[in-house]
Structures are given as structure tokens and as C-alpha cells.
Amino acid sequence: MSDALALLKEVFGYFAFRDRQRDIIEHVAGGGDCLVLMPTGGGKSLCYQLPALLRKRAGHGVGIVVSPLIALMQDQVAALSELGVNAAYLNSTLSSAEAAEIERALLRGELDLLYVAPERLLTPRFLGLLERARIGLFAIDEAHCVSQWGHDFRPEYIQLSVLHEQFPDVPRIALTATADAVTRDEIIHRLALDDAQVFVSSFDRPNIRYRIVEKDNARTQLLAFIRAEHGRPDGKGGIEHDAGVVYCLSRRKVEETAEWLASQGINALPYHAGLDAGVRQMNQQRFLREEGIVIVATIAFGMGIDKPDVRFVAHLDLPKSVEGYYQETGRAGRDGLPANAWMAYGLGDVVQQKRMIDDSDADAVHKRVSAAKLDALLGLCETAGCRRERLLSYFGEASHPCGNCDTCLEPPATCDGTREAQMALSCVYRAAQASGVHFGATHLTDILRGQLTERVRQWQHDKLSTFGVGGQFSASQWMGIFRQLVAHGLLEVDHGGHGALLLAPAARAVLKGEVSVTLRQPPPTARRGRSKAAGSARVDHAAEMDSATLARWNALRGWRGDAAREHGVPAYVIFHDATLAELARRAPASLADLQGIPGIGAAKLERYGAALLQTLALA
Known part of the structure; x- marks a missing residue:
């Protein structure tokens, strides 16, 4: 060795x-x-x-x-x-x-x-x-x-x-x-x-901060997240943003999201298999070779991408499995520096994924496996405990609360939700019994809250015993309760592709009062945005540097950009940010000094040593 x-x-x-x-x-x-x-x-x-x-x-x-x-x-x-x-x-x-x-x-x-x-x-x-x-x-x-x-x-x-x-x-x-x-x-x-x-090896990526938020205008939530966590003054009166990846389920949503982010000042580009091959290749190359590009993509993008300085991965739609989530979020922070994994998630995502499984051409065994994998992911989304613990346990690895995920930084309150669960389950049962068909969470929420909508009147659901029994909760709170009941296996999404909810076998014991249900309490409205307690996973080398070190840092980045263009490779192939930061801090003055900098081997020392020393001397 x-x-x-x-x-x-x-x-x-x-x-x-x-x-x-x-x-x-x-x-x-x-x-x-x-x-x-x-x-x-x-x-x-x-x-x-x-x-x-x-x-x-x-x-x-x-x-x-x-x-x-x-x-x-x-x-x-x-x-x-x-x-x-x-x-x-x-x-x-x-x-x-x-x-x-x-x-x-x-x-x-x-x-x-x-x-x-x-x-x-x-x-x-x-x-x-x-x-x-x-x-x-x-x-x-x-x-x-x-x-x-x-x-x-x-x-x-x-x-x-x-x-x-x-x-x-x-x-x-x-x-x-x-x-x-x-x-x-x-x-x-x-x-x-x-x-x-x-x-x-351990599956843990301790530098990644995991955060899953309830969908409430996801696009606006995404923009607020990028601006708060991954934007900084560029020194020229503008804002520069970190490199990131935003995953969407459909090609249409990819293009619409990229266009909207660009209109909001984010340097965003689309990527999916349906794009013209030349456009797709150009967008990928820009992401790899330029600073601060946010790529909005389907899962067709990413496997094997070596870009080390992706500072965040965001999901606007629920992935298909824990493996998919882990693989996709793992593209953030490959350099070991702090990074974010952010996802907006709602009941509609669950309905959509269930529908995709039911409508697929896969055989019954594959469908069962896919459904089980989705259920495991829902458990991760709905957990009141440490997300990293839940994620690692899926891969058979024991761990402890990490202190670097949203549920550790702001532990969600839980409560005995048995009564609320019984209301919701009873509403599902009675609406179906009275009408001969099943209904989705939006209509069921209207019943529980006593809303006399046209559809409620049409089905005469204002006559049900559950009409208005849940008026003390908002619509979003009831949607959260329905989502958790699906994750707990008490409700199932129907197989007809319409997103209706059915009682699962386990619901009977809850309705009879034999089993209690613990639910997460939704955070107050004021806390739905970025939380101060959650801090930031941002990386800003410049913020930690004095003026002389900062001058060397900027000079080295400028030189690296020129060298990358000359060699036709991404900037990180020349040197990672961590190597440049170390060069800026140590300010080596000889080739011998350069040999002590991590990331500079013999070939790079011979090829770039003199240029590095000259750049540092002139900074």
C-alpha cells in the first residue's frame, strides 16, 4: 500500500x-x-x-x-x-x-x-x-x-x-x-x-441538510428558498446564485419552471429527454462549465454528473422511492462542503405517484414493490423524528439524530390525533356509503369544514353526520391530516386514477377506538417560510476571508476560468473550489510550497505551478 x-x-x-x-x-x-x-x-x-x-x-x-x-x-x-x-x-x-x-x-x-x-x-x-x-x-x-x-x-x-x-x-x-x-x-x-x-461505507452525507416542506405555492416557495439560502451580492450591484438542480416530474413543468425562475433573475436552464439534442447538450455543458447555473430537469439528468459544487438539489414533485430521493439529493455537495436538499410535498404528489404505478404496464409484483417503495418515502416525508435517521435506516444503517435536518433543527409538535383521524375516516366511509362512489381529499375537506359548495349540494353531503364537524381546522390542516393518514396506511388512494380515498383495512381499528393515532401538528403560518432556527447551509468562501486573501481568491478564480476555457473543460476539472481557497489562504511562494496543497498532483504542478505562483504574486 x-x-x-x-x-x-x-x-x-x-x-x-x-x-x-x-x-x-x-x-x-x-x-x-x-x-x-x-x-x-x-x-x-x-x-x-x-x-x-x-x-x-x-x-x-x-x-x-x-x-x-x-x-x-x-x-x-x-x-x-x-x-x-x-x-x-x-x-x-x-x-x-x-x-x-x-x-x-x-x-x-x-x-x-x-x-x-x-x-x-x-x-x-x-x-x-x-x-x-x-x-x-x-x-x-x-x-x-x-x-x-x-x-x-x-x-x-x-x-x-x-x-x-x-x-x-x-x-x-x-x-x-x-x-x-x-x-x-x-x-x-x-x-x-x-x-x-x-x-x-456509511450512506450518511452529513454535509447535506434535508428539508421537506408542505406545498403552498411550491414555485414561490422554491424561489424564496433559493434567494434566502443560495444568493449573495456579486460585488457589482447584483446577486449571484449557487449552482443547483431542481427536479420536476414532467417535461412541461421543467420548461415552465425554468422559464419562470429565469424571469425572476435566476440563471435557470431546462433539461429533459424531449428537448432538441443540441439544446440539451448545450444546457448541460453550461451547467458544468459556468458558475451559478440552476438546471431544472426530469430525472433524465444527473446520474454520474461529477460537478462537485452543486450547493442544492430541490424537488418540486415527489420522487418515486427513497433510493431515487437519495440518489438525486446526493448530487449536492459532492465536495463535502455544506449543501441543501429541499423538497415541497403535498397530497397531490401521493395521488400522482399512485396513479403512475396503477397505470403502468408493469406486472402485479412490480406494482407491489413500487407501492411499497413509495410508502417508505411517504414515511420519510411524514416522520416527526430525524429525517437522516429514517433515511439511513432504509439502507439498514443505524444512526442517531443528526442535528442537520429540519425535524432536528425545529422538532415538529405531535399530538394524539385519534379524534381527527376518526372524523376523516368516518367522512370517507359515510360519503362513499351515501353516494356509491369515493371522493378525493378536497371534497372530503369541504364536508368536514361545513362548506356548502356546489358539489356538496349536488351529492347532498350536507346531510351527512360528518358535515361541519371539523370546522375548527383550516383546509390546509385537513389536507395535511389526510396526507398523514395515507402515509400511516389508514387510507388508500383508489385504483381508478381519480385520486379518491378509500378506507384501508387498518382503519377499522381506529374507527372502533382500539388503536390511537399520533399526528404531526402543522407549524403556524408564520413559520412556513425559511426558519431562522434552521440557519443556512450556504457556502461562501469569500465571507471568511480578509481583504488580501479575498483578492487572491478572486484572482485564482479568474485564472481558473481562463484555463478551463483554454482546455475546454469545466472549471472544477482544473481545480476544486476547496483547492483554490487553500491556495488563497496559504499564499504559497514556491513550487515546493504548492506540493503541500491538497488537490495538486505532479501533473498539475508541472502544468499549472508557474501560472499559479504568478497569479498569487500579482493578486
Whole structure:
């Protein structure tokens, strides 16, 4: 491992391994198979990149990396090239001549790492090409894509067991940031990793602050959140905003939200699969290479995006599962600095997700699994305890209250809600019994509050015994109660696609008074916006600097932007913000001093050392 540590410093510019990295690298470099579960931003890439370099130097050949996305390949190869690593990718963006040259380089043994999509790898031609090359290891990134129960299922991943069959002596490392116990077992089975060692790091991302708010004009809530938490004066009389990702369920909502945010002064761009390919690519490149871009997207965006300084991920619609939520929020704060995961959520989201499950073409088993995953997510949304505890427990990890989520910073009040639950459940029962059909939460709320709407009159629901019994609660409070009853499994959303509510079997015991119900109390209206107690997860390097350090910081950022444009790569590929901040604070005056800065390896020292020293001297 002394060779590995030396290579870590020489190539990557770091002085120590993190968490389980040392054990994983030693195991794979020694020829062992393994499955690695490590959170986004935890250093997964190093777990195969460093063993590949060690094995290449030992004469074993190139590391082949199976990657599902073109953007991920390009990002990784650009970053490795900056480090002086001979890396390449094969995908549809290359001309036939370019692809042929990379294949020749592979056969000549000139490559350290080669990234390839699973579709290409599985072709007989490419497998034949690998038979003629020297292979040091196979890395299967985003390995959860093999799971048919997962949110990112890729059919091609199932066939990757061919690597074990055709190259039994080449070590394989499968990596993912998102896998519950069932998905882990499926990865092991489908990739023939039965004898592999499993390394599970903590799923905790302590730098991410989780916050889930009740929907009340979600778009306006989002804008208030961005302005309060992620905007700052730019020094020129304007406001600059942090980079962030906003997830929406539909393409239409993506475009409308991006347009509206832009009209409010946020530099927002849309991204979804239905956009023109050129526009989609341009927006993604702008997000990666420019400062302060907010991308509004469907879940088609994000997997494998390496941008480290995404300061927030927001959801305007409920994700499909805890895995999806964890994967998407994990794109924030990959640099380990404070970041926000913010979501607005309401009963309409539950109805919409239930409808999507019911209307899908999946078989009954898949629908049951999807419904169970959604129920687990509802539990996370409605918990009165620590959200991080609930999130980690889903992945089988015990923890304790984190102090960095909304329910820890402002513990919600709870109460015995049995009486209110009985009112709501009784209303559901009596309205259906009197009319022969079921109704949604809006109409049921009108009944409970004694509202003589046209629909209430039409169905004569003002004659029900539950009419007006809940007049002491507002409409939003009743909607919150209905939402919690769905999350508690006392109500079900109907399978007819209209969002009507039905009594679940568990409701009988509550109505008979045999079981009590605990509910969250809604916060007072004044507390629905940003809470002072919750503080801020904002990162502002400049706020912590004196005038001289700030001058160096700004000069370094300007230089980095110029270097990134010259090299045609995102700014963070040149250096992360954390490296620039350390340079600004220490103000090194020699190449020897630069060697002590994390993130500056041998190749970057040679390539950029003189320019860094000159920039610092002139600042």
C-alpha cells in the first residue's frame, strides 16, 4: 500500500485515503473481486482508478470501466487527462476514425483506463477486441442499474455477467451509491459476484441538510428558498446564485419552471429527454462549465454528473422511492462542503405517484414493490423524528439524530390525533356509503369544514353526520391530516386514477377506538417560510476571508476560468473550489510550497505551478 499512497499523492495530489478506500484498493489491486457501496462524493472513482494504475504499472494491462452515460465518461476522462493519466472513452460522440485510433491504442497497451458503455462492451466485436488486449481490471460503475426493482434499471447491465464467464482471471469491482439490501443481493447474483468481498461505507452525507416542506405555492416557495439560502451580492450591484438542480416530474413543468425562475433573475436552464439534442447538450455543458447555473430537469439528468459544487438539489414533485430521493439529493455537495436538499410535498404528489404505478404496464409484483417503495418515502416525508435517521435506516444503517435536518433543527409538535383521524375516516366511509362512489381529499375537506359548495349540494353531503364537524381546522390542516393518514396506511388512494380515498383495512381499528393515532401538528403560518432556527447551509468562501486573501481568491478564480476555457473543460476539472481557497489562504511562494496543497498532483504542478505562483504574486 506504500505504492498506492505514493501514487495517490503523485497523481491525485492527496495525502491520505478516506473511509474504506485503502482496504478496497488493496483488495482489487491484489486481484480480488468486490462490490463497493459508497455515498456520492465519498470517493468511489478512486477505488477503481488507483487499482487500475497500480495494476497497469505491474504489467496487468488496461482498466476497463463500464459506464452508463456519455456525460460521465467525458467528465471522468477530462479529469484524468488533466492529472496526466492516459484515459479514453468509446461512445457515439466519436467519429469512426477516432474510435479506431483508440482501439489501436488499446491493443498497443498505451491506455491506463478505457471507459465504455455496456451496449458497446457487449457486442461480439468489442468482446473479441478485449480478448486480444491485456486487461488489468473491470470496473462496473452505477451497478444498481442491474436491478429490475431499481429506479435506474438498464437491461444491458444484466448481461455483464459475461465478463466473469469470458475473463475469469480479471478482477471486477462493481460500485454504486444507492442500493438497499434487496438491490445488493441482486447485483451480486446478476453480476456473478458471489465470491466477491462486499465493502459498505456509511450512506450518511452529513454535509447535506434535508428539508421537506408542505406545498403552498411550491414555485414561490422554491424561489424564496433559493434567494434566502443560495444568493449573495456579486460585488457589482447584483446577486449571484449557487449552482443547483431542481427536479420536476414532467417535461412541461421543467420548461415552465425554468422559464419562470429565469424571469425572476435566476440563471435557470431546462433539461429533459424531449428537448432538441443540441439544446440539451448545450444546457448541460453550461451547467458544468459556468458558475451559478440552476438546471431544472426530469430525472433524465444527473446520474454520474461529477460537478462537485452543486450547493442544492430541490424537488418540486415527489420522487418515486427513497433510493431515487437519495440518489438525486446526493448530487449536492459532492465536495463535502455544506449543501441543501429541499423538497415541497403535498397530497397531490401521493395521488400522482399512485396513479403512475396503477397505470403502468408493469406486472402485479412490480406494482407491489413500487407501492411499497413509495410508502417508505411517504414515511420519510411524514416522520416527526430525524429525517437522516429514517433515511439511513432504509439502507439498514443505524444512526442517531443528526442535528442537520429540519425535524432536528425545529422538532415538529405531535399530538394524539385519534379524534381527527376518526372524523376523516368516518367522512370517507359515510360519503362513499351515501353516494356509491369515493371522493378525493378536497371534497372530503369541504364536508368536514361545513362548506356548502356546489358539489356538496349536488351529492347532498350536507346531510351527512360528518358535515361541519371539523370546522375548527383550516383546509390546509385537513389536507395535511389526510396526507398523514395515507402515509400511516389508514387510507388508500383508489385504483381508478381519480385520486379518491378509500378506507384501508387498518382503519377499522381506529374507527372502533382500539388503536390511537399520533399526528404531526402543522407549524403556524408564520413559520412556513425559511426558519431562522434552521440557519443556512450556504457556502461562501469569500465571507471568511480578509481583504488580501479575498483578492487572491478572486484572482485564482479568474485564472481558473481562463484555463478551463483554454482546455475546454469545466472549471472544477482544473481545480476544486476547496483547492483554490487553500491556495488563497496559504499564499504559497514556491513550487515546493504548492506540493503541500491538497488537490495538486505532479501533473498539475508541472502544468499549472508557474501560472499559479504568478497569479498569487500579482493578486
